[in-house]
Amino acid sequence: MKTLNFLAISSFLVAAPFGFATGQSISGAGSSAAAPIYQSWAQEYQKSGYAAVAYESIGSSAGLKKIRENTTDFGASDVAPSKDELDKSGLVVFPIAITGVAPVVNLPSLGDRPLRLDGAVLARIFLGEITIWSDPQIKQLNPNLKLLDLKIKVIVRSDGSGTTYNFADYLAKVSAVWMSRFGVKTGFTWPQTFIGAKGSDGVVQAVKTTLGAIGYVDYGYVQANGLKSAQLQNAQGHFVSPSNAGFREALTHSDWYSKGSFAGTLTQQTGEGAWPITMGTFALFPKNTEHSVETTRALEFFVWAFMNGDKLVQRNNFVRMPDRIQTQAYKIISSIKDKNGAALSVKMVSYTASKN
Numbered sequence: 294m295k296t297l298n299f300l301a302i303s304s305f306l307v308a309a310p311f312g313f314a315t316g317q318s319i320s321g322a323g324s325s326a327a328a329p330i331y332q333s334w335a336q337e338y339q340k341s342g343y344a345a346v347a348y349e350s351i352g353s354s355a356g357l358k359k360i361r362e363n364t365t366d367f368g369a370s371d372v373a374p375s376k377d378e379l380d381k382s383g384l385v386v387f388p389i390a391i392t393g394v395a396p397v398v399n400l401p402s403l404g405d406r407p408l409r410l411d412g413a414v415l416a417r418i419f420l421g422e423i424t425i426w427s428d429p430q431i432k433q434l435n436p437n438l439k440l441l442d443l444k445i446k447v448i449v450r451s452d453g454s455g456t457t458y459n460f461a462d463y464l465a466k467v468s469a470v471w472m473s474r475f476g477v478k479t480g481f482t483w484p485q486t487f488i489g490a491k492g493s494d495g496v497v498q499a500v501k502t503t504l505g506a507i508g509y510v511d512y513g514y515v516q517a518n519g520l521k522s523a524q525l526q527n528a529q530g531h532f533v534s535p536s537n538a539g540f541r542e543a544l545t546h547s548d549w550y551s552k553g554s555f556a557g558t559l560t561q562q563t564g565e566g567a568w569p570i571t572m573g574t575f576a577l578f579p580k581n582t583e584h585s586v587e588t589t590r591a592l593e594f595f596v597w598a599f600m601n602g603d604k605l606v607q608r609n610n611f612v613r614m615p616d617r618i619q620t621q622a623y624k625i626i627s628s629i630k631d632k633n634g635a636a637l638s639v640k641m642v643s644y645t646a647s648k649n
Contacts, residue, residue: 318347319591319594323349324352324574326371326511330574333608338594348369352455353455353479354370356368367578367591372575373555385578387621392572394456395509395512398507398522399505408431409525410524425443445507448506449508449509459559461476496510525568536568537607540571542564543562555575555618559571559573592637596626
């Protein structure tokens with residue numbers, strides 16, 4: 294397990310004995326893409342004798358709303374708000390892990406062979422311009438596949454979603470028409486023929502039960518539910534499948550890795566095997582909290598996760614952050630203060646999780 298050197302964080306974290314915060318609860322809400330990692334962290338955290346963590350998988354936009362309204366201990370989003378937005382809301386943000394968005398299809402006629410799509414064709418499908426699976430543009434990319442004269446059933450998120458934001462961010466980079474017509478947002482007024490679904494779980498179920506469907510969902514849900522992902526042509530012109538290796542390669546070719554900055558998105562990065570719709574997922578906290586005990590307890594959960602959660606990140610098909618990004622996260626954690634401007638006493642907690 295790889296963690297940061299203790300000296301890098303000892304200036305603002307104080308060691309705490311096992312059992313700190315036992316019996317207390319932590320609340321979080323937001324990103325459905327990040328729900329698996331929060332749930333696995335929470336399970337191991339409580340097994341270690343620490344606080345229970347209740348996480349609501351309600352979508353990034355709803356999570357942002359709850360932390361702005363101060364009705365949850367932390368918010369979770371797959372979109373990092375801008376500095377102006379953070380200042381206006383009195384929030385800070387830091388990334389927790391890296392994952393990716395995958396287009397998924399329900400096309401039994403393909404068998405085990407993957408469908409290939411490029412950015413232009415994928416954009417035209419989600420613009421409602423390509424409506425049949427046997428369309429010549431799809432056939433040209435898949436000359437050896439059996440593509441039926443089957444109507445394309447487009448599954449989209451009906452709620453505000455960071456997954457939607459990153460998916461749209463990719464499409465805006467590969468399609469000028471998409472950029473001019475839709476742009477990059479967490480939610481859209483979709484064509485009436487599209488099928489809306491709430492949350493990642495809703496997209497999974499809609500795709501699984503709709504013949505001819507195409508949707509988009511976080512990679513962890515693809516793996517957990519046995520969905521069939523399309524291959525995408527990446528920035529280097531290679532057709533690739535979503536994978537942790539592909540997310541990691543996109544990360545290593547980004548400013549996140551080279552500059553330690555997480556201000557930009559991770560879509561359409563260079564790299565031979567880079568997955569083109571790679572994304573980060575983030576936690577949000579108040580910059581000056583009115584509930585210092587609850588905020589401190591929640592921050593200690595994240596400190597524990599950063600120091601001990603690498604294996605759980607990988608187990609849930611996420612990629613750990615580079616050390617220099619983790620260092621930025623620790624600095625942001627140390628900057629959070631109470632309503633009077635006093636620093637919080639965030640403590641380290643030890644790891645005694647089950648070996649199972």
